[in-house]
Amino acid sequence: MIELLIHKRYFESTVEITRIEEKDGKFYAYANASPFYPDGKGGQLGDRGKIAGVDVFHVFEKDNEIVHQIAGTITPGIHEVIVDQKRRKDIAQQHTGQHILSAAFLEVADIETVSFHMGEEYSTIDLDVPFLESEVISEAEELANRVTQSCYTIEEIITDIEGSKNYNLRKPLSDKVTGEVRLIKIDNFDVSACGGFHLNNTGEVGLIKVIDAEKVKGNLTRIYAVAGKRALKYFQKYNSVLKKLSKMLTSSVGELELRVEKLLNQSRDQALLLSKISQEYATVLSQNLSNKGLVYLEGYTEVGNFLAKIGNFEDSILVFYDNSKYIIASKKYDVRNFVSKLIEKFGGKGGGKSEFANYQPTKKLKFEELEEVYHEVYNRD
Numbered sequence: 001m002i003e004l005l006i007h008k009r010y011f012e013s014t015v016e017i018t019r020i021e022e023k024d025g026k027f028y029a030y031a032n033a034s035p036f037y038p039d040g041k042g043g044q045l046g047d048r049g050k051i052a053g054v055d056v057f058h059v060f061e062k063d064n065e066i067v068h069q070i071a072g073t074i075t076p077g078i079h080e081v082i083v084d085q086k087r088r089k090d091i092a093q094q095h096t097g098q099h100i101l102s103a104a105f106l107e108v109a110d111i112e113t114v115s116f117h118m119g120e121e122y123s124t125i126d127l128d129v130p131f132l133e134s135e136v137i138s139e140a141e142e143l144a145n146r147v148t149q150s151c152y153t154i155e156e157i158i159t160d161i162e163g164s165k166n167y168n169l170r171k172p173l174s175d176k177v178t179g180e181v182r183l184i185k186i187d188n189f190d191v192s193a194c195g196g197f198h199l200n201n202t203g204e205v206g207l208i209k210v211i212d213a214e215k216v217k218g219n220l221t222r223i224y225a226v227a228g229k230r231a232l233k234y235f236q237k238y239n240s241v242l243k244k245l246s247k248m249l250t251s252s253v254g255e256l257e258l259r260v261e262k263l264l265n266q267s268r269d270q271a272l273l274l275s276k277i278s279q280e281y282a283t284v285l286s287q288n289l290s291n292k293g294l295v296y297l298e299g300y301t302e303v304g305n306f307l308a309k310i311g312n313f314e315d316s317i318l319v320f321y322d323n324s325k326y327i328i329a330s331k332k333y334d335v336r337n338f339v340s341k342l343i344e345k346f347g348g349k350g351g352g353k354s355e356f357a358n359y360q361p362t363k364k365l366k367f368e369e370l371e372e373v374y375h376e377v378y379n380r381d
Helices: 085-109 134-149 229-248 253-286 301-310 335-346 367-378
Strands: 014-023 026-031 049-051 054-062 065-070 077-083 113-118 123-127 154-159 181-186 190-193 208-216 220-227 293-298 316-321 326-329 349-352 356-360
Touching (some): 085 113, 085 134, 085 181, 085 190, 085 208, 085 229, 208 229, 220 229, 229 253, 293 367, 301 326, 316 367, 326 335, 335 356, 335 367
Antiparallel strands (some): 014 026, 014 077, 026 065, 049 054, 054 065, 326 356
C-alpha cells in the first residue's frame, strides 16, 4: 500500500460533531476539526467516506468550522470515520503531478503558475502567459514525465516563516501566512508550500498528460492535465474511440486524419450542391405560388429558407414546415404577431423579425389550426 504525505490532522479516525443542521432536505454535520479534507482548499478535491456509517457527499469550510454534507442525520458527539483511501491516492497523484508540471513550465519557459484547480475528471493550471506554443507544452510535459520516471523522493517539511527562507520556493509565501508552514520538496526539482495530499515518490505518479490548453481571462493560459490512473483511463478511452472510428471509416489509425479530411471536403461539396439545388427548387416553387392569403408548404429547411427570401409574399403569408419547425415569412404582415398567437394557443417557442420568424411547436399543427390563427391575427374573412 502506498503511504501518502498527509498532514497529521487527516490521520484521525474519529470526528467530534458539534451540531447537525437540516436544510432543504439535506443534512449537515458541523465540527471544529475533521480528518476530512475540505473541497476546494488549495485547489484540491475534498475527501469522501463515512461518519458513523453515513455517507459523506461534500466537505467545506464555513466560519472556522468544517461542514460535512451527509446522507442522513446522526447525533452530535464523537463518531468513527472511514475515509476513502483510493480517492486520496488519486488526489495525491493529481496534486503531485500538478507540482511537477508547474515546476516544469517554470524550468522550460520561465512561466509561473497563477492558480490550480482539481476536478473529478481533470485538473487545470492557469499559467501567467497569454499564449503558449505547442512545442513549449510538449517540452514541459516531457520534462515532467522524466522527473516522474526518475522516482525522486518527495519530502514533507514542517517549518515556519523563517525556516522557509532556507528553501528556494517556487512561489513566495504570502505576507498573511503565520505559524506552521508545510513544504513539499521534490528532490532538487521543486519546493512549494502546500497543505494538500502528496505521494512519497515521483514514480508513484505514473504518468502526466496535458490534454488541452486554452486562453482565459485575457492574459492567462489554462492547461488541462491528468495524472496516474486518470491518464491511463484517458488513453484507454481515446484508444477505444480511435479504434471504433478506424473500423467505421475502414482506415488505419495512422490514416484517419487524411480520411476524415477527405470526408469533410466531400460533405462540404455536397452541402454546396444541396444549397444550389434548394435555391433553384425554391425559385421554381415561388413562380407558382398564390400571392393571396395563407400559403402553406412542407419540405426541406433549405428550401423553406430560400423561399422565404425570394418569394413574392406582398399580400400573403408563407408558413413552411420542415418537420421540426415552422418558417414564417411575409412582406405585408408582421409575422411576429402570428408566432405570438401560435405560442399562446398551442405552446412551443419562437421569434424573429417582422418579415421572417421561426416557430418551434410542441407537435405538428393541422392546416385548419394555422388558418384559424391567420384569420384571428389579421382579421381576414
